Amino acid sequence: MQNLVKQVLQHNIRAIAKAISLIENGIETRKKETLIDTLHPHCGHGIIWGITGPPGAGKSTLLNRLVEQLRHDNKKVAVIAVDPSSPFTGGAILSDRLRMQKHATDDSVFIRSMASRGHLGGVAGATGDAIKIFDAAGYDHIIIETIGVGQTEIEVMELSDIVLLVLVPGLGDEIQALKAGVMEIGDIFIINKKDIDGADRLRTEVEYVLNLKNGGENRSRHPVIMTSATLNEGIDEAYSVIQSYYQILVENGELAIKRKERIEKELKYIAVTKIKESMDKFLNIDDKLDRWIEEVFQKKVSPYKLLNKKISEFLQEIDWK
Amino acid sequence: MQNLVKQVLQHNIRAIAKAISLIENGIETRKKETLIDTLHPHCGHGIIWGITGPPGAGKSTLLNRLVEQLRHDNKKVAVIAVDPSSPFTGGAILSDRLRMQKHATDDSVFIRSMASRGHLGGVAGATGDAIKIFDAAGYDHIIIETIGVGQTEIEVMELSDIVLLVLVPGLGDEIQALKAGVMEIGDIFIINKKDIDGADRLRTEVEYVLNLKNGGENRSRHPVIMTSATLNEGIDEAYSVIQSYYQILVENGELAIKRKERIEKELKYIAVTKIKESMDKFLNIDDKLDRWIEEVFQKKVSPYKLLNKKISEFLQEIDWK
Numbered sequence: 001m002q003n004l005v006k007q008v009l010q011h012n013i014r015a016i017a018k019a020i021s022l023i024e025n026g027i028e029t030r031k032k033e034t035l036i037d038t039l040h041p042h043c044g045h046g047i048i049w050g051i052t053g054p055p056g057a058g059k060s061t062l063l064n065r066l067v068e069q070l071r072h073d074n075k076k077v078a079v080i081a082v083d084p085s086s087p088f089t090g091g092a093i094l095s096d097r098l099r100m101q102k103h104a105t106d107d108s109v110f111i112r113s114m115a116s117r118g119h120l121g122g123v124a125g126a127t128g129d130a131i132k133i134f135d136a137a138g139y140d141h142i143i144i145e146t147i148g149v150g151q152t153e154i155e156v157m158e159l160s161d162i163v164l165l166v167l168v169p170g171l172g173d174e175i176q177a178l179k180a181g182v183m184e185i186g187d188i189f190i191i192n193k194k195d196i197d198g199a200d201r202l203r204t205e206v207e208y209v210l211n212l213k214n215g216g217e218n219r220s221r222h223p224v225i226m227t228s229a230t231l232n233e234g235i236d237e238a239y240s241v242i243q244s245y246y247q248i249l250v251e252n253g254e255l256a257i258k259r260k261e262r263i264e265k266e267l268k269y270i271a272v273t274k275i276k277e278s279m280d281k282f283l284n285i286d287d288k289l290d291r292w293i294e295e296v297f298q299k300k301v302s303p304y305k306l307l308n309k310k311i312s313e314f315l316q317e318i319d320w321k
Numbered sequence: 322m323q324n325l326v327k328q329v330l331q332h333n334i335r336a337i338a339k340a341i342s343l344i345e346n347g348i349e350t351r352k353k354e355t356l357i358d359t360l361h362p363h364c365g366h367g368i369i370w371g372i373t374g375p376p377g378a379g380k381s382t383l384l385n386r387l388v389e390q391l392r393h394d395n396k397k398v399a400v401i402a403v404d405p406s407s408p409f410t411g412g413a414i415l416s417d418r419l420r421m422q423k424h425a426t427d428d429s430v431f432i433r434s435m436a437s438r439g440h441l442g443g444v445a446g447a448t449g450d451a452i453k454i455f456d457a458a459g460y461d462h463i464i465i466e467t468i469g470v471g472q473t474e475i476e477v478m479e480l481s482d483i484v485l486l487v488l489v490p491g492l493g494d495e496i497q498a499l500k501a502g503v504m505e506i507g508d509i510f511i512i513n514k515k516d517i518d519g520a521d522r523l524r525t526e527v528e529y530v531l532n533l534k535n536g537g538e539n540r541s542r543h544p545v546i547m548t549s550a551t552l553n554e555g556i557d558e559a560y561s562v563i564q565s566y567y568q569i570l571v572e573n574g575e576l577a578i579k580r581k582e583r584i585e586k587e588l589k590y591i592a593v594t595k596i597k598e599s600m601d602k603f604l605n606i607d608d609k610l611d612r613w614i615e616e617v618f619q620k621k622v623s624p625y626k627l628l629n630k631k632i633s634e635f636l637q638e639i640d641w642k
Contacts, residue, residue, distance in 0.1 A: 026345050033625035033629070035624035037626050040617075040620065040623040163460050192511055263624070267613060267627075267628060268600075270624060270628050271628055271631075274377065279593065280589075294581075302357070302358035303357070304358045
C-alpha cells in the first residue's frame with residue numbers, strides 16, 4: 001500500500017487508476033485507512049468543482065469545452081462522472097463519457113465514472129476518497145459531474161469547492177427546480193443553449209430568485225452566465241468567471257470554511273460508520289438481535305421501549321476523551 | 322398523546338391526520354416514541370403494498386382502479402404518495418393526487434402525500450411510522466406509491482409486504498431498468514397500457530429475466546399481468562392475483578419473514594439514530610469537534626488516525642447487555 005501511495009504521489013496513471021478501483025470495489029478497512037491517511041497531508045492543492053443540472057442541459061458538452069480551456073492553460077484535469085442512482089433516468093452518463101473521448105487520449109485528463117448502485121449510502125464517501133487520490137496525485141482541477149439533484153447528488157455536490165448549476169430553457173421543469181431549493185447548491189449558474197427561445201427569460205428568473213436570496217445584491221455573489229456549449233459561445237466568459245469566483249473564495253476565507261465543513265462531515269461520517277460496524281458486531285453476539293426481533297414481532301415489547309433500555313445502558317458508558 | 326392514540330385506534334379521521342402530521346413535522350422524541358410504542362401492539366392487521374414504476378407508466382390510474390375494487394369489497398384503504406426527492410423529476414405526484422380526488426370524498430379512503438425533501442435520510446422512517454398509524458387505525462390496505470426507484474424509493478418500497486412494479490412499453494429505458502436490478506424489488510409485475518405497441522415484447526422480456534432469476538420456474542413465483550388501467554382491462558385479474566399472492570405469502574411463512582426483516586431494519590435504524598444523536602452531543606462538549614476539524618485541516622493529523630484513537634477509547638466502554 002505504501003508503494004502504491006508513493007506511485008500515486010508521483011502521478012503514475014496506472015497507480016491512480018488502481019487506487020480508485022480499490023476504493024470503489026471496497027478494500028479491507030485497514031488498507032483503505034492507510035491509503036487515505038497517507039494521502040491526506042498531500043491534499044488541498046486541487047480545485048474541486050461540481051457540475052450538475054437536469055438531463056438534456058448540455059452539461060457534458062459544456063464540460064468538454066471547459067476541459068479544453070483548462071488543457072490550453074496546461075492544467076491537469078480529473079473528471080469523476082457519478083452515475084445517478086435511479087436506473088429509470090440512467091443511461092445519459094454513458095454517452096457523456098463517450099463524448100469525453102476526445103480527451104480520453106490525453107494523459108493529463110483522467111476521466112472516471114463512479115457507479116452509485118451497490119454503494120447504498122456510500123457514493124459520496126467513495127467519491128470523496130477518489131477526490132483525495134486525484135488531489136494528492138497532483139491534478140489541478142477535479143471535476144465531479146452528476147445528473148439531477150437527488151439526495152445522493154446533493155451529497156456529492158457538497159464535496160466541491162464550487163458548484164456549477166447548468167440550466168436550459170424549455171425543459172418545462174426548470175422553474176420548479178428553482179423554486180424547490182436547488183438554487184441553494186449552486187455557486188455559478190450557467191444558462192446553456194442561450195440561442196433557444198426562453199433563455200433570456202430563464203436568466204431573468206434565475207437572477208430574480210438569486211436577488212431575493214441575497215437581498216438585492218446578487219450580481220456580485222452568484223454569477224449567471226449565458227453559454228452555447230455546442231456553438232462554443234460564452235465559454236471564455238464562463239471560464240474566466242469560474243477562475244475569479246474561486247479567487248474570491250480563497251481571498252475572503254470562504255474556501256477554508258467550505259473545506260472545514262467537508263472535514264466535519266467526513267469525521268462524523270467515519271465515526272458513525274465505525275460505531276455502526278461495531279454495533280452490528282455486538283448485536284450478533286448471543287443472537288441478541290434475533291431475540292429482540294422476535295419479541296417485537298410477537299408484540300411482547302415495543303421497539304422504542306426495548307431500545308431505550310438497551311441504549312441507555314450502552315450510552316452511560318460513553319466517555320469521549 | 323394517550324388521548325390521541327385512543328382516537329386513532331377508534332379510527333377517528335382527524336386524529337389519524339393529526340398523528341401523521343406530528344410525525345411528518347417532527348415532534349419531540351419522547352412523544353413520538355410514546356405514539357409509536359403505544360400503537361405497536363395494535364399493528365399487523367393491514368396489508369402493506371408498494372406501487373412503483375417510471376413516470377408515465379400509469380401508476381395512479383391503475384391505483385385508482387385497484388382502490389375501486391378494494392372499496393367494492395368494503396375494505397378501508399390508506400394511500401401514502403411519497404414525493405420523489407429530485408425536484409427535476411418532481412411534480413407528477415401532485416397530479417396523481419388530483420386524479421385520486423374521486424376517492425378523496427370517501428371516508429374509508431385516506432390519501433396522504435409525504436414529502437421527502439427536508440427529511441434527508443428520514444423519509445423511509447417517516448413513511449414507516451405513518452404505516453403504523455394507518456395499520457393501528459384499522460386500515461385493511463395501506464398502499465405506498467413512489468416514482469422511480471432511487472435509493473430513497475427502494476427504502477420506502479422495502480416497507481411493503483408486496484411490491485407492484487408497473488412498466489409500460491415505449492419509454493425507451495424499460496429494458497435498462499430491468500437489467501439494472503430493479504426487478505429485485507418487484508413481487509408482481511404489471512405491464513400497463515397493454516394495447517400499446519411493444520407490450521407483448523416487454524412481457525416476454527420481463528418473463529425472460531424472471532425466469533433467469535428463478536431458474537426457469539418463474540410463472541409460479543412472480544406474476545406478470547397485462548393491464549390497461551385507462552380502458553379498465555385486466556384490473557380484475559390484477560386484483561385477484563394480488564390477493565392470492567398475499568395469501569401464499571401468509572401460508573408459506575414469507576410474510577412473517579419479510580415483516581421480521583423490517584423489524585430488524587427498524588431496530589437498527591433507531592439504534593443508529595440514537596447513538597448518532599448522543600455522539601453529536603458529545604462532540605460539542607468543549608468544542609471537541611471544532612478542535613479536531615482544525616487539526617485535520619492544518620494536516621497535523623489524518624482523519625482515520627484521529628478517529629481510530631478516539632473511537633477505540635469510546636468502544637472499549639461499550640457493553641451491550
